[in-house]
Amino acid sequence: MEKEWKRVDLITPDAGFFRSPATRLAPALIGCLLRRVTPEGIISGVIVETEAYTSDDPASHSFGGETSRNWPMFRGGGLAYVYLIYGIHNCFNVTSGVPGSGEAVLVRALEPCRGTGLMMDNRGLREPELLCSGPGRLCQAMGIDRSMNGSSLLHGELQVLLPSGTERPPISVSGRIGISRARELQRRFVLSGSRWISGRR
DNA sequence: CCGAGGATCATCT
């Protein structure tokens, strides 16, 4: 039996979903669906790992104010912020907060849901192992690149959908991964017990 | 203009 999903609606009580602060949106995104509509078919995965970044956070791209790179973080919640890291990998964020706040949530891992074959093709893999377990890996699997930077996630080819139910999944909190500053902040959120999160096993 | 370093990953020892 397949789970049901609903669009974030601008005129219902979901209106404030993306406008909430990153520290609240990051756990709220756990269990949501990230979906891309491609000419070849639909690709989707359930978000199982996120990190929150805010403008008062030395580890955040927005810490020094708005720049030509981080501008989507300053345009309010519900946009894609995609940037290149180490010259090779893309990282995908969901912007959050109100315009000017400089906040985003890094999506670090997905549990593959639909279009697994397409994702494996994109990654050059023959097994779903490590398919979307890491920010670079999930972008490669989903076909997310910087051409989608700044695009709306409410409608369009890349979307975030909410679970139709109201039950909250169990979430574990920890320090963030791969940063040198503000390691102590507890701003990494994972779906408890998920085997799809990033990092070593 | 220049140089350092980065919200990573695959591969090697």
Add this chain to the structure above:
DNA sequence: GATGATCCTCGGT
């Protein structure tokens, strides 16, 4: 555990 790949942003001059 260590390393190389590879590019762009951003701060300093």
